[in-house]
Structures are given as C-alpha cells and as structure tokens.
Amino acid sequence: MGVPKRKVSKMRLRTRKAANRWHAPSLGKCSQCAAPVYSHTACPSCGTYRGRSVLDVQLA
Ligand SMILES: [Zn+2]
Numbered sequence: 001m002g003v004p005k006r007k008v009s010k011m012r013l014r015t016r017k018a019a020n021r022w023h024a025p026s027l028g029k030c031s032q033c034a035a036p037v038y039s040h041t042a043c044p045s046c047g048t049y050r051g052r053s054v055l056d057v058q059l060a
Helices: 010-018
Strands: 027-029 036-038
Touching: none
Parallel strands: none
Antiparallel strands: 027 036
C-alpha cells in the first residue's frame, strides 16, 4: 500500500481543495442590450454573442 512520505500542510491541502470548490458562474453584461448574461454564453434576451446574432429570439 502507498504510504505518504510527508504530511501535507493545511495550506497545501486547502489550496488543492479550493481548485475544485464550487463557485457561482460569473455574470457579465450584454454588449448589445446590457442585460445580465453568463460569460461564454449567448445573450438570452437579444440572442447575440460577441456582437454577432447567433440565436433566433422572439421579440414580444
Ligand atoms: Zn443582449
């Protein structure tokens, strides 16, 4: 069986675990309609991504 050669420090352990910790997806702002939109996602209200229309959105 593998045995750890030395004790992992609290900081090292916590730093490693922090990499897999859940964090809320960052909210950006649409450059076209200024609606809040998740980063790397097409805008749900106007259907544009990086200044280009990529979705067909019904405008009510
Ligand atoms: Zn938009």
